[in-house]
Amino acid sequence: MLACRDVSELMTDYMERRLGARRWIGVSWHLRLCPMCRAFLEQLRATRAVLAGLALPADAPAEARALAQRPPAGEPPSDLRSH
Numbered sequence: 879m880l881a882c883r884d885v886s887e888l889m890t891d892y893m894e895r896r897l898g899a900r901r902w903i904g905v906s907w908h909l910r911l912c913p914m915c916r917a918f919l920e921q922l923r924a925t926r927a928v929l930a931g932l933a934l935p936a937d938a939p940a941e942a943r944a945l946a947q948r949p950p951a952g953e954p955p956s957d958l959r960s961h
């Protein structure tokens with residue numbers, strides 16, 4: 879089984895579905911069994927959602943929602959505001 883450190887290194891590729899089948903299965907099994915890595919994955923997802931300017935899911939960690947509610951530093955580019 880993969881160690882947490884290995885999983886954290888593969889997490890971005892896992893989210894972007896860039897892993898081969900074997901590694902993907904290894905990571906997804908680890909995530910099933912390891913609450914710490916699941917929390918880490920949720921954090922990564924939430925961070926990306928914030929960066930992408932998307933609404934956070936209702937079950938996003940409170941920390942991530944707090945971050946999302948913080949007003950951005952400076953004006954967003956106009957192409958972001960039109961959405």
Ligand SMILES: [Zn+2]
Nearest residue numbers: 882912914915
């Ligand atoms: Zn783990």
